[in-house]
Amino acid sequence: MPKLCHENQVGVQSKNTVSTGADTFDIGHKLTLGLLQLRYNFRVYPDAAQRTALAQAFGCARVVFNDGLRLRQQAREAGEKYVSDAELSKRVITRAKTTSQRAWLGEVSSVVLQQALADLNVAYRNFFASVTGKRKGRKVAPPRFRSRKDNRQSIRFTKNARFKVLDNGRLRLPKIGDVPVRWSRSLPSESSSVTVIRDAAGRYFASFVVTTAEDESLPPTDPEIGIDLGLTHFAVMSDATKVTAPKFLRRAARKLKRLQQDLSRKQRGSQNRKKAVVKVARAHARVADTRRDWQHKLSTAIIRDNQAVYVEDLCVVGLGRTRLAKSVHDAGWASFTSMLQYKAARYGRTFARVNRFFPSTRMCSACGRINEKMALNVREWDCPCGSHHDRDVNAAKNVRAAGQADLNARGAHVRPGLVPAARREAGTHPDAACSTRSVEGISVL
Numbered sequence: 001m002p003k004l005c006h007e008n009q010v011g012v013q014s015k016n017t018v019s020t021g022a023d024t025f026d027i028g029h030k031l032t033l034g035l036l037q038l039r040y041n042f043r044v045y046p047d048a049a050q051r052t053a054l055a056q057a058f059g060c061a062r063v064v065f066n067d068g069l070r071l072r073q074q075a076r077e078a079g080e081k082y083v084s085d086a087e088l089s090k091r092v093i094t095r096a097k098t099t100s101q102r103a104w105l106g107e108v109s110s111v112v113l114q115q116a117l118a119d120l121n122v123a124y125r126n127f128f129a130s131v132t133g134k135r136k137g138r139k140v141a142p143p144r145f146r147s148r149k150d151n152r153q154s155i156r157f158t159k160n161a162r163f164k165v166l167d168n169g170r171l172r173l174p175k176i177g178d179v180p181v182r183w184s185r186s187l188p189s190e191s192s193s194v195t196v197i198r199d200a201a202g203r204y205f206a207s208f209v210v211t212t213a214e215d216e217s218l219p220p221t222d223p224e225i226g227i228d229l230g231l232t233h234f235a236v237m238s239d240a241t242k243v244t245a246p247k248f249l250r251r252a253a254r255k256l257k258r259l260q261q262d263l264s265r266k267q268r269g270s271q272n273r274k275k276a277v278v279k280v281a282r283a284h285a286r287v288a289d290t291r292r293d294w295q296h297k298l299s300t301a302i303i304r305d306n307q308a309v310y311v312e313d314l315c316v317v318g319l320g321r322t323r324l325a326k327s328v329h330d331a332g333w334a335s336f337t338s339m340l341q342y343k344a345a346r347y348g349r350t351f352a353r354v355n356r357f358f359p360s361t362r363m364c365s366a367c368g369r370i371n372e373k374m375a376l377n378v379r380e381w382d383c384p385c386g387s388h389h390d391r392d393v394n395a396a397k398n399v400r401a402a403g404q405a406d407l408n409a410r411g412a413h414v415r416p417g418l419v420p421a422a423r424r425e426a427g428t429h430p431d432a433a434c435s436t437r438s439v440e441g442i443s444v445l
């Protein structure tokens with residue numbers, strides 16, 4: 001049996017609470033059918049000289065990004081046409097290097113600079129696609145300037161840059177050096193790019209993108225499962241399994257909350273505030289790592305034991321504006337469901353989000369009757385048909401039934417076209433149409 005494994009074990013993609021950095025990753029959208037792009041993250045330990053070189057490269061990438069953005073903004077204000085990608089590269093990299101103000105750009109790998117511009121170009125394309133309605137889901141804002149104060153800095157090397165994993169296990173980065181890596185597992189194949197990240201907690205990571213063919217299918221199994229994501233339990237399944245976030249995770253989350261409160265009492269610009277920011281960032285990274293590990297174990301088990309998995313599509317962005325935003329984000333449903341999605345694709349299972357509106361709680365999963373609205377504290381109820389229901393298990397059963405019906409309507413085993421490797425925590429699936437349904441319980445609060 002192929003071994004199920006955990007990708008993305010390290011929390012570099014999670015946004016922490018103090019980060020304002022632009023997210024440069026958009027991996028799930030470059031997929032061709034049958035191939036999966038996965039991200040593998042490893043902690044790296046640059047020495048002092050390498051850290052200095054990295055800081056310089058982060059800075060240069062940021063300057064090129066900002067120069068490019070400024071140039072396009074100025075062209076727009078002057079009523080000129082959009083500066084093409086090639087023209088932009090010529091002006092803010094090639095030609096800039098020959099000027100005295102930007103000569104130092106020549107000291108870092110040019111691939112790093114080109115990739116920074118590539119990020120800008122993608123950000124522009126996403127923005128245009130969003131404005132014209134070609135891109136569904138949440139509206140994408142125009143690109144913003146990057147700041148040296150962003151807590152998350154990153155640069156990307158592609159194959160052209162000739163980065164290399166050496167026999168001694170170090171990662172050779174052009175103009176940076178041979179950086180020690182803690183390999184928690186081996187890469188399944190050669191990587192097409194590596195992103196080096198410094199997070200808010202001051203840790204460094206190398207994030208490799210690896211393309212794998214979908215050749216790891218698990219033997220077929222029978223069960224199909226519906227999952228209800230809730231606030232009382234993290235997840236409730238149609239087979240009546242209830243999953244609660246483990247105690248250590250809740251404890252860590254409470255500690256984080258306390259640190260955040262400490263931070264909010266510190267005076268702006270003070271030295272104590274700076275220290276508190278780092279403390280919060282570290283605690284946040286710990287919580288995110290722990291949660292990710294736990295979610296990996298849970299999603300792996302669910303995918304292993306079931307042939308098809310259905311979850312209700314929730315509009316987490318909409319929820320983010322409610323009072324319960326905090327607990328919703330902490331629950332990390334978005335990252336959990338995207339783990340289910342890519343593992344399903346990888347191991348030959350079916351995964352579907354049920355995104356049509358139906359009252360999953362009030363509908364009797366036995367007879368289909370829609371009953372009266374229930375207060376949040378009603379955990380069990382009886383349907384006039386004689387069925388006795390656990391509130392959440394009944395909802396999960398309805399999700400499963402709706403998922404199966406959707407799938408039958410579209411033809412069995414439609415594979416999702418896009419599989420995100422793993423999204424940052426509490427993000428949303430960009431293609432998910434937001435359902436108008438509020439999460440059970442939130443509307444009554």
Ligand SMILES: [Zn+2]
Pocket residue numbers: 364365366367368369383384385386387
């Ligand atoms: Zn009934």
